[in-house]
Amino acid sequence: MQKLVNKKQKKENHQNRDCIITVDIGTSAVRIFAFEMEGAIIATMKGFYPTFHTQPDYSEQDPEQIFVTVLNVLRNILTEKIHPNKYKVAAICFSAAMHSVLPVDKNGTPLGNAIVWADNRAKKEAAELKNSELGEKIYHATGTPIHPMSPLAKIAWLRNNDKERFASTYKFVSIKDYILQQLTGEYVIDHSLASSTGLLNIHTLEWNSDSLAFAGIDGDKLPKPVPVYYSGLTFHKQYCANLGVPAKTKIIIGASDGCLATLGSGVWGEGKATITIEASGAVRVAGKKVLEDKKLRFFNYLLADGYYVSGGPTNNGGVIFEWFTRQFGTFQDYTDFEENVSDFFKEAAMVAPGSDGLIFLPYLLGERAPIWNANARGLYFGINIKHEQKHFVRATIEGILYEIYSIGKILEEHRSIESLYVNGTFASLPLWAQIMADMFNKPVYVNDTHDTIGKGALLLSLTGMGIYKNLEEASATIRFPHVFLPSQRDHNVYMSYFSIFERLSSKLEEEFSQIALLQQRK
């Protein structure tokens, strides 16, 4: 009886309370959060979709499966967690992974699968542009590094290699634009996502004519760029009815996942940098100025109000440790993969910083920032007769983090960084966070919740709705429960090895090219 009363009270308390739904269309799943206006999470649900690798350099996703999954998860969270608790949806805000390209025809029907960020088929197009004057001009105008990941290179690839598809394309959209087009009938792209295409001039917020010429298209082949707060979209009636939300429900277009992760990790303003390590990783700073790097090593993506998120991405994050576990884990008695991973963390903790002189270059997937060398490969260096398995385990982790440090170090040439804010499955592990604190010799704040993108979308929505004055005020609401302080002694150890790490990474350039060529010949 008491329970029943409580339940009733609870329901009454929730009567008509507003909530914000954030939809993140990520690299392998859609993650939907429902937040109270004050930031508490009401519920979260996700829906996985696969990536297809039909050829070595290809990474594709099925836009229809993503669409169905988004609809399904959105409906589930609304009907199971929101409507029964009498929440009213104040806004739905969207974010998505960057760099995807999907050609659609006049009816909006996809011409094949979407080409996603990890796809490297446009190697030739990117290389052609990379060391040219035009490439440099495009980089400075668009903020996107010249790389096969960029939609600019991908569209150029389609023009050169898939003429039929290129010719029948009505628009080149991103996966997020496609989902929104299906839901609302409009072709729009937010400035943030557009700023990662290599096609948007981040200073004028218009499609960049040099990029359009290189890709071989007119601006009308792309969706209309709109600000991240844009809320002029409405869902088709049937979708509203099916989701159980009013027809005039506010839709906020939102931004890219990278920009929102930075906002949502509370890093906004001077002296702060954020480190994310999931399968891949990135080091980012936010500010009102773009980083003008002469060697073109950083991205400058626009979020809003003249704020840029700048930094460098690495291919070789947690995926490398997973690779190591798969190869060298014992897997006795059908132990789970996760158990083998955690056994390895224990082993790594038994070795002193520096792995007794064993150094690992983690470039198994080639590397983006800071060396931008797709041919780079992995290496264990300095092996002596006393090294045991546990040294290899620790060296692998340290190698991944030296790489992160090398990005941060170059960022520091442009910005002063006093503290680091880490998030993501791997970066928030205590061992990893401590190693980063020691390498950078700076305090590392850990946010171990896995909702930084959702949080970022929430803060963006609340700012767009006028509840926060600006993004700076919004980001100040993020709290960091754990801090790891650096040890000067361990810092010195890491630095003596890092100088070797750095020199090996550049010294081996010729050998990297040779071995990559031999490997391709196979």
Added chain:
Amino acid sequence: MNQFILRQGVSKELQFFPHILEFASQKFQTVQLHSLEIIKTECLKIYYVTEGKFEWMIDHQFYTLYPGDVALLRPGQYFGSEKGFFDLGTLWWLCIGPDNSQPSEAMQENWSGILAAEDHVAGKLLSFNHNPVLPGFKVVGEIFQQLQRELFIQEIGYRTRTSHLVDELLISIIRQLATQDTKRRDFPQSFLQLEQMLRDNLSHQWTVEEMAVTMRLGISAFTEKVKNYTGFPPLNYLINIRISEAIKLLKRTDLTLTDIALDTGFYSSQHFSTTFKKITGYTPSRFKKNNIGKS
């Protein structure tokens, strides 16, 4: 080792086991031309190498087998040697097929103790197996030896034992196939393989048990892991694939709703329409109308 070839309908040792079409142990000491041309396999055939080195083509792929290795051939696969003969060495083989001589159900139940449902799953697993060679799988050799003893000595209870041994053999092979696939693989990798299997056979009415067995997991562990990983229970995840394929067919083809429903694994156009409406809010025909010809 003594050599023998038992053949159904010829060797009286097999008279009570109509599903065993052939069981043999042979030592090849000289080249026998045309003894192994590449032809279509007609039964489930299991080879086990005890001596020598055998170079075979299975479905246009080249394999080399050493002592202890097993080759597993499904009906319809092309098998043989490019040279057209058996390499020198020693082999066991067993052919199992449907019982054509006596169509009585009682007889069929006699030979296999594997439950009907499990048998179906086993069949699925065998048919999805892309790698026909199981290296270093000595259990098969041991079972063949026992099988030979039972069939030749015919001690009391040999009919039961023989049937049990054939079941044991099939179960061992199926488990080995599943282990081979999942060994050193984390869940995400094995799941992607299952995902592809579902896509390749979308019109099949998949059960959770069939899906679970391909990942060598029990039904409840499998369901929980899939839910954790994908956010959906297995059959709901499958519905996402079915509906997204159906959307493509709606948008790109003029197939009837019934054809689309059956192609994408729904029981009927009614079942398809209900599920489609539940997820999208549209009936399939309305959805089609909205998405074509707006230009």
